[in-house]
Amino acid sequence: MSNRPTLKDVAAQAGVSFKTVSRVVNDEPGVSSGVAERVRSAVAELGYRRNHSAQVLRRSDARLHTVAIVHADATNPFAAAVHSAFERHLRTAADTLVVSASSHGDAGEHDRLVDLFTERRVDGLAVIPVGDSPGPALRRELDRNTPIVFIDREPGIDADVVASDHHGGACAATRHLLSHGHRRVGFLGSREQSESIRQRHAGFTDAVEESGAEPVVRFGLTTPDLADAAVTELLSGADAPTALFAAQNLAAVGAVRALHRLGRQREIALVAFDHLEIADLVEPAITTAPQNAEALGRAAAEVLLRRIDGDASEPTRFVVPVELIPRGSGELVPVRGA
Amino acid sequence: MSNRPTLKDVAAQAGVSFKTVSRVVNDEPGVSSGVAERVRSAVAELGYRRNHSAQVLRRSDARLHTVAIVHADATNPFAAAVHSAFERHLRTAADTLVVSASSHGDAGEHDRLVDLFTERRVDGLAVIPVGDSPGPALRRELDRNTPIVFIDREPGIDADVVASDHHGGACAATRHLLSHGHRRVGFLGSREQSESIRQRHAGFTDAVEESGAEPVVRFGLTTPDLADAAVTELLSGADAPTALFAAQNLAAVGAVRALHRLGRQREIALVAFDHLEIADLVEPAITTAPQNAEALGRAAAEVLLRRIDGDASEPTRFVVPVELIPRGSGELVPVRGA
DNA sequence: GACCAATGTGACAACGTTGTCAGCTAGCGT
DNA sequence: ACGCTAGCTGACAACGTTGTCACATTGGTC
Numbered sequence: 207m208s209n210r211p212t213l214k215d216v217a218a219q220a221g222v223s224f225k226t227v228s229r230v231v232n233d234e235p236g237v238s239s240g241v242a243e244r245v246r247s248a249v250a251e252l253g254y255r256r257n258h259s260a261q262v263l264r265r266s267d268a269r270l271h272t273v274a275i276v277h278a279d280a281t282n283p284f285a286a287a288v289h290s291a292f293e294r295h296l297r298t299a300a301d302t303l304v305v306s307a308s309s310h311g312d313a314g315e316h317d318r319l320v321d322l323f324t325e326r327r328v329d330g331l332a333v334i335p336v337g338d339s340p341g342p343a344l345r346r347e348l349d350r351n352t353p354i355v356f357i358d359r360e361p362g363i364d365a366d367v368v369a370s371d372h373h374g375g376a377c378a379a380t381r382h383l384l385s386h387g388h389r390r391v392g393f394l395g396s397r398e399q400s401e402s403i404r405q406r407h408a409g410f411t412d413a414v415e416e417s418g419a420e421p422v423v424r425f426g427l428t429t430p431d432l433a434d435a436a437v438t439e440l441l442s443g444a445d446a447p448t449a450l451f452a453a454q455n456l457a458a459v460g461a462v463r464a465l466h467r468l469g470r471q472r473e474i475a476l477v478a479f480d481h482l483e484i485a486d487l488v489e490p491a492i493t494t495a496p497q498n499a500e501a502l503g504r505a506a507a508e509v510l511l512r513r514i515d516g517d518a519s520e521p522t523r524f525v526v527p528v529e530l531i532p533r534g535s536g537e538l539v540p541v542r543g544a
Numbered sequence: 545m546s547n548r549p550t551l552k553d554v555a556a557q558a559g560v561s562f563k564t565v566s567r568v569v570n571d572e573p574g575v576s577s578g579v580a581e582r583v584r585s586a587v588a589e590l591g592y593r594r595n596h597s598a599q600v601l602r603r604s605d606a607r608l609h610t611v612a613i614v615h616a617d618a619t620n621p622f623a624a625a626v627h628s629a630f631e632r633h634l635r636t637a638a639d640t641l642v643v644s645a646s647s648h649g650d651a652g653e654h655d656r657l658v659d660l661f662t663e664r665r666v667d668g669l670a671v672i673p674v675g676d677s678p679g680p681a682l683r684r685e686l687d688r689n690t691p692i693v694f695i696d697r698e699p700g701i702d703a704d705v706v707a708s709d710h711h712g713g714a715c716a717a718t719r720h721l722l723s724h725g726h727r728r729v730g731f732l733g734s735r736e737q738s739e740s741i742r743q744r745h746a747g748f749t750d751a752v753e754e755s756g757a758e759p760v761v762r763f764g765l766t767t768p769d770l771a772d773a774a775v776t777e778l779l780s781g782a783d784a785p786t787a788l789f790a791a792q793n794l795a796a797v798g799a800v801r802a803l804h805r806l807g808r809q810r811e812i813a814l815v816a817f818d819h820l821e822i823a824d825l826v827e828p829a830i831t832t833a834p835q836n837a838e839a840l841g842r843a844a845a846e847v848l849l850r851r852i853d854g855d856a857s858e859p860t861r862f863v864v865p866v867e868l869i870p871r872g873s874g875e876l877v878p879v880r881g882a
Numbered sequence: 883g884a885c886c887a888a889t890g891t892g893a894c895a896a897c898g899t900t901g902t903c904a905g906c907t908a909g910c911g912t
Numbered sequence: 913a914c915g916c917t918a919g920c921t922g923a924c925a926a927c928g929t930t931g932t933c934a935c936a937t938t939g940g941t942c
Contacts, residue, residue, distance in 0.1 A: 210688070212897090212898055212899085213898065213899070214898080222921080222922085223921065223922045223923080224898090224899090224922090225900085225901095225921075225922060225923080225924095226920085226921060226922075228898095228899070228900065229920095229921090232900080236919070236920060236921080237920070237921085238919085238920065238921090241920085241921085253684045253687075253688070255659070255662060255663050256663060256898090256899080257601070257663070257665065257897090257898050257899070258597075258663040258664040258665065259596075259597040259598075259600040259601045259664070259665055259897090259898080259899090260597075260601050260897075260898035260899040260900090260927090261898080261899055261900075262597040262899090262927090263595070263597045263598050263601055263897090263898080263899070263926095263927045263928060263929085264898080264899045264900045264901085264926075264927050265899085265900065265901090265927080266927060266928085272664070274643075279628075280618070280624055280627060280628055280631075280644075281621065281624040281625055281627075281628045283619065283621060283624075286618050286619040286621075286624055287619055289618060289619075289646075290617075290618055290619050290646065290648070293618075293645065293646060293648075294648060297653070303645060303657070303660045303661075303664075304645055305612075305643035305644065305645060306643065306644050306645070307631065307641060307642055307643060307644070308627075308628065308631060310628070310631075310632060315635070319641070321593070322641045323641075324593060325593055325594060325595070325596040326596040326597070326610070326641075327595070327596065327597055346591045349591075350548070350591070459825070462825070463825060466827075483821045483822070484821065484822050484825055487797065487800070487801065487822055487825075487826075488825070550927090550928055550929085551928065551929070552928080560891080560892090561891070561892045561893080562892090562928090562929090563891075563892060563893080563894095563930085564890090564891060564892075566928095566929070566930065567891090570930080574889070574890060574891080575890070575891085576889085576890060576891090579890085579891085594928090594929080595927090595928050595929070597927090597928080597929090598897090598927075598928035598929040598930090599928080599929055599930075600897090600929090601896095601897045601898060601899085601927090601928080601929070601930095602896075602897050602928080602929045602930045602931085603897080603929085603930065603931090604897060604898085606930095883942105884941105884942090885940100885941085885942085886939105886940085886941085886942105887938100887939095887940090887941105888937100888938085888939085888940100889936100889937080889938075889939100890935105890936085890937080890938095891934105891935085891936080891937095892933105892934090892935080892936095893932105893933090893934080893935090894931105894932090894933085894934100895930100895931090895932085895933105896929100896930090896931085896932105897928105897929085897930090898927105899926100899927085900925100900926090900927090901924105901925085901926085902923105902924085902925085902926105903922105903923090903924085903925105904921105904922090904923080904924100905920100905921085905922080905923095906919105906920085906921075906922095907918105907919085907920080907921095908917105908918090908919085908920100909916100909917090909918085909919100910915100910916085910917080910918100911914100911915090911916085911917105912913100912914085912915090912916105
């Protein structure tokens with residue numbers, strides 16, 4: 207990785223001063239065409255590439271055309287989709303390299319990654335937060351007015367955020383179920399500590415309350431197995447719900463499994479928040495309210511670019527709507543004989 | 545993103561020379577404890593962070609503790625899992641930051657990303673190739689002996705590769721089917737141009753030939769719909785296969801859908817190469833031969849670290865075994881009445 | 883008291899690049 | 913022939929850091 211050619215090497219090869227080479231590689235005016243040609247062929251011959259570190263060092267206020275995104279978990283398909291849209295937008299709209307790293311859910315590592323990226327100087331940061339509050343490195347950068355945008359989750363601090371309309375989406379999904387005549391509706395949630403799950407629960411509750419229906423709420427269903435068990439238990443009791451709202455991915459997977467095992471998949475209505483890989487592979491297909499990862503990533507890119515361009519106005523909160531996609535499971539009507 | 549404090553700023557604050565501050569932040573010996581303490585509190589007060597660009601520039605041969613991985617598609621769960629293992633290993637074993645970017649499948653963009661990362665100086669590169677042959681930037685870096693490891697696909701050039709045992713895995717999966725008594729076995733493949741699909745086909749063919757069974761081969765099944773149609777057609781003919789080997793993800797999804805629609809999921813055996821999200825969600829569960837993403841990522845990290853540490857031996861090819869996971873669908877025996 | 887080693891500290895160069903400025907040449911008008 | 917301008921080109925400083933070396937101070941030894 208060493209002995210790369212420098213401006214000097216190219217200059218020696220072309221028989222000019224290194225400043226002239228600099229001019230050529232930066233397309234600056236004031237180089238005669240003959241010399242420029244000689245320099246260009248020397249550049250090609252040696253395979254010269256500008257040293258980004260030196261460039262950044264010299265012009266410390268200039269755009270680096272690099273932003274970083276710090277993940278909680280890059281294997282999460284939703285995070286990957288957001289990242290992908292974010293990256294595509296920045297690459298095409300601003301010729302900016304998006305680099306990323308993942309903390310695998312560890313808050314300390316998360317903050318350390320922020321630190322490593324700031325050491326390496328980037329134009330801005332996108333963060334999918336881990337935990338409730340920003341770590342010291344993130345806080346320092348916020349104080350320093352480094353362009354930072356938080357994606358998907360509340361940072362627990364006053365800063366730019368791009369997030370889904372968890373409340374509105376859950377509310378719409380629940381209303382959708384209620385509009386088909388259900389009077390007892392189950393809520394299947396994962397970690398109650400999660401702000402987004404709390405908001406989905408609030409949306410669910412608002413919809414249920416405005417209709418006078420009866421909610422049945424279960425939290426802590428962080429794995430399909432737990433959700434499966436919870437649904438099995440819910441449906442076996444008296445006054446079992448006739449419709450279920452799965453507030454999260456894995457809870458929905460467990461619910462689907464339980465309904466199929468019990469053979470009641472055409473009887474109990476189900477709407478799932480978030481994208482479901484298996485939505486179309488089961489019968490009936492699952493009605494979902496997927497977060498719009500594409501819109502989130504794109505919005506985050508736009509917010510960040512505006513900050514990088516010097517916008518110093520108050521932090522904004524950009525809310526991306528969540529649209530319901532009816533596929534069958536959410537349009538089932540309650541059956542009498544339970 | 546500007547006016548960050550430098551060594552000089554900290555030095556002024558602490559009333560020492562900037563070189564002394566440098567010594568303190570690098571834990572070099574030869575600073576009295578009193579001075580060191582004063583410097584450390586100045587560092588904390590100003591929120592000083594070392595400028596990585598300047599450091600890299602000064603010590604151009606030193607380790608940067610940064611490697612890059614260039615994806616074809618970061619939203620592909622398999623690639624994400626490989627990336628995740630790769631990153632975890634480098635972070636924990638070598639305190640190295642893994643940065644990544646995705647080309648979204650565009651070969652030109654892929655090579656451009658390689659170029660951008662080399663401009664920014666990294667210790668090494670991991671590449672999940674796009675297309676058949678490396679672009680000019682990648683070729684230049686290979687010539688320059690930059691540590692580079694190719695993951696999952698053949699680079700079409702002599703270089704370090706870490707890849708799954710496509711041939712062996714397909715061979716074992718097919719033998720597994722044959723050992724349950726099947727004599728007519730179908731192969732469901734996607735793009736025949738793909739080297740890994742070719743290898744899986746070769747493994748399938750070897751297993752079939754050594755047993756004297758009859759193969760039925762379909763290529764081009766790049767979407768579930770196409771695979772669904774192909775399976776429907778295959779099973780409707782005379783001499784229909786009694787077992788299927790799906791050589792790829794999406795082909796397997798289509799096959800599952802077709803079998804369930806035809807109600808023959810307990811009759812036609814099926815083994816799928818690669819991980820299947822729905823493997824456990826259908827009845828019978830799908831026997832799969834998943835690539836070991838964890839092992840691939842880890843092996844790639846190890847190969848790359850060895851190169852970074854100066855190993856200059858011949859390029860190696862590291863093959864990661866593919867283990868069969870029996871779940872039910874692959875253990876079905878052929879039934880008489882077709 | 884003179885010498886020496888050990889210790890702590892700072893001055894300075896260098897990394898590869900870009901910005902500033904000065905110098906050189908050619909071409910033009912007088 | 914002379915000066916002037918425009919157009920090229922190069923010398924040099926600076927970015928923030930680390931490596932090298934020299935200097936100053938201390939304490940111990942003969």
